[in-house]
Amino acid sequence: xxxxxxxxxxxxxxxxxxxxxxxxxxxxxxxxxxxxxxxxxxxxxxxxxxxxxxxxxxxxxxxxxxxxxxxxxxxxxxxxxxxxxxxxxxxxxxxxxxxxxxxxxxxxxxxxxxxxxxxxxxxxxxxxxxxxxxxxxxxxxxxxxxxxxxxxxxxxxxxxxxxxxxxxxxxxxxxxxxxxxxxxxxxxxxxxxxxxxxxxxxxxxxxxxxxxxxxxxxxxxxxxx
Amino acid sequence: xxxxxxxxxxxxxxxxxxxxxxxxxxxxxxxxxxxxxxxxxxxxxxxxxxxxxxxxxxxxxxxxxxxxxxxxxxxxxxxxxxxxxxxxxxxxxxxxxxxxxxxxxxxxxxxxxxxxxxxxxxxxxxxxxxxxxxxxxxxxxxxxxxxxxxxxxxxxxxxxxxxxxxxxxxxxxxxxxxxxxxxxxxxxxxxxxxxxxxxxxxxxxxxxxxxxxxxxxxxxxxxxxxxxxxxxxxxxxxxxxxxxxxxxxxxxxxxxxxxxxxxxxxxxxxxxxxxxxxxxxxxxxxxxxxxxxxxxxxxx
Numbered sequence: 001x002x003x004x005x006x007x008x009x010x011x012x013x014x015x016x017x018x019x020x021x022x023x024x025x026x027x028x029x030x031x032x033x034x035x036x037x038x039x040x041x042x043x044x045x046x047x048x049x050x051x052x053x054x055x056x057x058x059x060x061x062x063x064x065x066x067x068x069x070x071x072x073x074x075x076x077x078x079x080x081x082x083x084x085x086x087x088x089x090x091x092x093x094x095x096x097x098x099x100x101x102x103x104x105x106x107x108x109x110x111x112x113x114x115x116x117x118x119x120x121x122x123x124x125x126x127x128x129x130x131x132x133x134x135x136x137x138x139x140x141x142x143x144x145x146x147x148x149x150x151x152x153x154x155x156x157x158x159x160x161x162x163x164x165x166x167x168x169x170x171x172x173x174x175x176x177x178x179x180x181x182x183x184x185x186x187x188x189x190x191x192x193x194x195x196x197x198x199x200x201x202x203x204x205x206x207x208x209x210x211x212x213x214x215x216x217x218x219x220x221x222x223x224x225x
Numbered sequence: 226x227x228x229x230x231x232x233x234x235x236x237x238x239x240x241x242x243x244x245x246x247x248x249x250x251x252x253x254x255x256x257x258x259x260x261x262x263x264x265x266x267x268x269x270x271x272x273x274x275x276x277x278x279x280x281x282x283x284x285x286x287x288x289x290x291x292x293x294x295x296x297x298x299x300x301x302x303x304x305x306x307x308x309x310x311x312x313x314x315x316x317x318x319x320x321x322x323x324x325x326x327x328x329x330x331x332x333x334x335x336x337x338x339x340x341x342x343x344x345x346x347x348x349x350x351x352x353x354x355x356x357x358x359x360x361x362x363x364x365x366x367x368x369x370x371x372x373x374x375x376x377x378x379x380x381x382x383x384x385x386x387x388x389x390x391x392x393x394x395x396x397x398x399x400x401x402x403x404x405x406x407x408x409x410x411x412x413x414x415x416x417x418x419x420x421x422x423x424x425x426x427x428x429x430x431x432x433x434x435x436x437x438x439x440x441x442x443x444x445x446x447x448x449x450x451x452x453x454x455x456x457x458x459x460x461x462x463x464x465x466x467x468x469x470x471x472x473x474x475x476x477x478x479x480x481x482x483x484x485x486x487x488x489x490x491x492x493x494x495x496x497x498x499x500x501x502x503x504x505x506x507x508x509x510x511x512x513x514x515x516x517x518x519x520x521x522x523x524x525x
Contacts, residue, residue: 072439075439076437077437079436089431091428102432102436103432106433150432154436
């Protein structure tokens with residue numbers, strides 16, 4: 001599903017963000033990216049949805065080289081990749097259901113599809129009762145659930161999560177991880193950057209550890225360390 | 226498709242609403258610049274119409290009676306031919322058909338008047354360029370034709386017409402440049418308004434990009450917003466132009482002191498052409514401003 005071949009990324013010559021990374025991620029895998037701040041986790045994620053291009057090497061998503069993808073094709077790549085972030089990135093002036101519907105409206109999905117899929121996904125993330133609330137009326141955990149609903153409503157092949165539990169208390173974080181696990185069980189590949197030792201050690205999934213831009217560990221059923 | 230269009234229009238409406246003060250300022254600048262530009266064209270057309278028969282150094286026109294005998298016409302032509310190269314530099318004969326054509330063209334919008342005339346009722350005329358353009362010499366030369374048989378009247382280019390002719394070009398050129406400068410200001414204003422709209426919506430734009438909205442889907446609401454500013458600006462310029470036409474140009478032509486400027490008016494077809502030009506420029510200004518704004522400020 002995802003392959004990085006000799007991928008390096010330099011923002012400036014003296015500070016490489018990623019050095020010669022080689023990774024293969026199968027369809028339906030759940031992968032944790034761990035490492036200290038500045039180790040290259042976010043760059044790894046940004047390379048997968050073509051927010052960044054590597055300085056060297058090739059990145060394949062669903063069998064296609066996305067480095068040479070022309071800019072007008074990038075949106076079509078992103079329709080297959082959902083993204084969630086530590087800061088939720090919800091639109092403050094739209095309700096919960098409008099935030100989720102927005103992701104379908106901007107890719108031109110017909111109204112009847114939107115009216116069918118939005119309540120279904122809100123039900124999946126447990127927010128059916130709060131569909132008309134504004135984001136600032138929700139807790140952090142609920143806002144992250146909305147963000148997950150928005151990322152998953154289009155049923156993407158891959159879900160990228162950059163520190164999704166970073167702003168949440170441990171018990172709320174567990175709820176979010178259960179949700180991501182449930183999504184992963186539908187066959188969606190999940191790549192999640194995290195600092196949360198408890199979560200990594202509990203879930204025992206594949207762990208890719210980065211340090212100073214290098215992959216120093218790639219372990220199935222791994223721990224945080 | 227309908228859903229897409231509805232979404233794009235809703236997004237455009239939101240953009241305009243959030244940015245209302247600047248959008249209104251843009252519309253006013255576009256309207257003012259196009260009013261000035263259009264007015265300069267109206268005045269230029271009116272001056273052209275009023276002075277058409279006086280172009281190229283023609284100092285006086287000898288109008289024959291509509292029922293003048295051919296022999297009377299020949300006598301005038303013989304006299305002109307004899308004087309050519311002496312008192313008269315050159316002359317042109319405007320026959321009945323040509324006069325009728327000019328008249329019908331000029332009064333195309335006045336069907337009532339046109340219904341009362343025909344080729345036969347039109348007076349033929351001689352447009353004369355004297356060698357000596359001194360006012361006294363021109364008047365003396367013109368008067369020699371007045372008493373000839375078959376001549377209805379001799380009309381002289383007055384000082385006023387000469388002055389208008391000399392200054393008209395200067396006036397219309399300077400107002401045109403002022404209009405063009407303001408049109409450039411309008412482009413910059415639309416550009417700035419859109420750049421602010423883009424900055425204020427950067428969160429939405431970022432999310433749109435992340436969820437896979439196509440580049441055009443992101444750009445179009447901003448481009449429609451620019452277009453709305455240009456087209457509405459052009460439309461509000463039109464009443465301004467109608468005002469200039471009715472209350473300045475036509476009232477001026479009715480002034481008792483300026484009887485010679487009776488032709489100082491703008492025809493309906495000229496007004497239509499200028500109005501359409503103003504709308505086209507408004508649309509072009511908006512399109513240029515929008516394209517520049519989205520390519521410069523919208524990183525998709």
